Amino acid sequence: MFHQSSNGGAHGALCGQPDHRIHRRKFLTGLGAAGAVSVGSWAGLFSVPAFAEAARRRGKHCILMWLCGAPSQFETWDPKPGRISGGPFGSIPTSIPGVHFGELMPKVAGIADRLAVVRSMKTNQSEHLQGIDLLNRGAAPRPPFIRPTLGAVLAQQLGHLDSPIPNFILLDPCPEGNEFKEFKAGNWAGWLGAEYGPVRVGGEYRLENVDRLADVTADDQEARNALRRFFTRKYQNERKSAAAASQNAVFERVKGLMSCAHLFDLNQLPAGDRERYGPGAFGLHVLQARHLVENGAPFVMVANGMPWDSHVFHNEIYQMLVPELDRIIFNLITDLEVRGLLEDTLVVMMGEFGRTPWMNQARGRDHYPQAWSLAMAGCGIRRGVVVGATDADGVDVDGPAFHEKNLFATIFSALGLDPYADYDIPELPNFHRVEDRAEPIRSILA
16 A cells, blocks of 8 residues: 655645646746746756765665664663663673674674664654654754655655656555654655655555556556646646646656556565565565665655554563564665665664653653664765763763754765755745754764
8 A cells, every 4th residue: 555645735845747847936926927947856946966966876875764662772772781771681792892782682783883873862852743753854843834854855865756766665564553644745745845755655565556457558548647737737827736736746656656566565575585574564664675775766764653662561572672673674784785785875773762761660661862872874874883872871961962953964964965955945944954054973974
């Protein structure tokens, strides 16, 4: 099952036709009456530096493993063995001398020399939806403007609108059953327009109902599409409708999906791969992300419901979850490296915050944004580095802390994109990919 909406949000639509495109606000203010701007991939409306074009040519990719519900740093990247905050689990040495991970991650410990870990993240949102929003957009909301998410920006910068493979794919095992349900397609893309919103695949490991009817020939299908385009353009020209333009662009994307639906069918991958990553939905979706990147998808986000939200029976839950995550990360990083893809694929592993250094009365850990960890690997990232630290019990960051803007500056820099480029959109305030010229985490950049 897949979902794609044409709703671009309050400021979220870029008007478009296949050959002539212009921003919604130009239509609304009459600036588009004299004629549209001819740009093949919307680049004419945005600041696109030369090295962004080079990134396109090199085929950069990003896989965001979103550990929804917020994983604990203590059982993963920042163990505190022997401390009351550390819980019952110990730590194990890694392939980085002097660095230990939680004992439930032996496979990842063995490939730590391929990773970069940040142990000093510090943010200010302690609720799931607000934390997800902050860490996906890289800045606090500025109503009524809807800032695009990381996936939408990377889709616009690294992808191509005429590609049959979606530029932003969200693999979500339960699209109606977690905090992501609050994110409508247009809201993901914000002012960039629904063209850059995600194609959202959930539950099944294949796209259903994308083939034309058996009694409709390819010529018939194209004739119908040509008629639809004609009436859509006529409506646009007469009514100056941004919604029609955005819907037209989305329709073209969905039509393009028909030619690559097989990429979403995991049954076509070797059974051995499915066994290594599965049997759970999250592991199989990570395998699917690897497969999509192999076939040219620029950005794939993999979510996993809300299993990490361990307010009760934390230790018992993590005894099951962390070994599965260990296996999945190990397989993804090693597979990308063996296939020669890791050099051009940035992998980010994170949630919306961390967990408390103490247990609550239900033997669980609650939300904790004051000091938490994440990991990255691949494109533009140094290997085998651990940055930042927390105090003895993990209550606070020990030394400089990094926040969401530092993270976004790091991701853009690693992919060869200017973190401080502005969105050159008429009649909007001056917005940038990263606000306040926040510094990237330079010590993990290659």
